[in-house]
Structure formats: C-alpha cells, structure tokens
Amino acid sequence: MQQTVYLNDVLEEMRTPNKEGRAIKFNMSVRSLNKNSKTGGKMYHYENAKLVMEETPLDPLGIKALQMLPSEKRETFKKSPNHFKNKTRNIRLEDGSIKKIHIKHIIRFNGKTVIY
Structure with a gap:
C-alpha cells in the first residue's frame, strides 16, 4: 500500500521551522504546466529543497542582523508575490x-503521494 499525505499537511510541514528556527529540508516531485497552451507534464524532482521563508538568525552577524544595519545603499523591495492567492510557493534548491x-x-513529498 502506498503512503499518502494531504496537501494541507504538506504545506504545514514545509513552513514549520526546526529547533534552530530554520526551514526544514524536504524532497518533492512537481509537475510542470504551461497555462497558455494547456500543455506540460514534465516531472521535476527536487532533493533537499527548503521553503523560502524568514529564518531567525543564530548570531548577531547573521544575514538578518546585517540587513538591519543602516547602509547608504538600500535594496528596493519588490511587490508581494501573493502566494496565497496564486497558490504558489518559492523553494530554495541545493x-x-x-x-x-x-x-x-x-x-510527491518526502516519498509520499500527495492527495487533495
């Protein structure tokens, strides 16, 4: 019998940080789709991927702490990607x-088939 997991549980597991406050690593298989031509079906396998999310810094010289320092050149922020509305997520690969x-x-997520 094949193990299954619900999509809501997958999303919850993806955004749950580990003990250090960092994103957890996971393996997933995702199918592609071209919405304009309604074609696709290419399967992509991502090993040791992590959800892109705000992580708590471990030390005062971490990335987040360094970003808080005043600087003359500040990056401009892009508009919100509206992940909830668009049903998308950003993942960082190895x-x-x-x-x-x-x-x-x-x-598939961590070897389990995803059901809705």
Whole structure:
C-alpha cells in the first residue's frame, strides 16, 4: 500500500521551522504546466529543497542582523508575490537557486503521494 499525505499537511510541514528556527529540508516531485497552451507534464524532482521563508538568525552577524544595519545603499523591495492567492510557493534548491512552484502540481513529498 502506498503512503499518502494531504496537501494541507504538506504545506504545514514545509513552513514549520526546526529547533534552530530554520526551514526544514524536504524532497518533492512537481509537475510542470504551461497555462497558455494547456500543455506540460514534465516531472521535476527536487532533493533537499527548503521553503523560502524568514529564518531567525543564530548570531548577531547573521544575514538578518546585517540587513538591519543602516547602509547608504538600500535594496528596493519588490511587490508581494501573493502566494496565497496564486497558490504558489518559492523553494530554495541545493545550488542556491529559487524556484516558484504551484502547490496543486506537487505529486510527491518526502516519498509520499500527495492527495487533495
């Protein structure tokens, strides 16, 4: 019998931080889709991916602490991606790149089949 997990449980597990306040690593398989041509179906497997989220810094010289220092050149913030409305999430891959995935296209999560 194949193990299954609900999508809500997958999303909850993805955004739950570990003891240090960092995002947990997970494995997932996601299917692609081109909304304009209604084609797709290519399967992507992501190993040791992490949800992009605000992490608590471990030391005062961490990334978040350094961002809070006053600087002459400040980055401008982009508009909100509206992940809830668009049903998307950003994940960071092992190589440091960020991918946007559509949550309805998640097929497997940590070896379990995702059901809705």
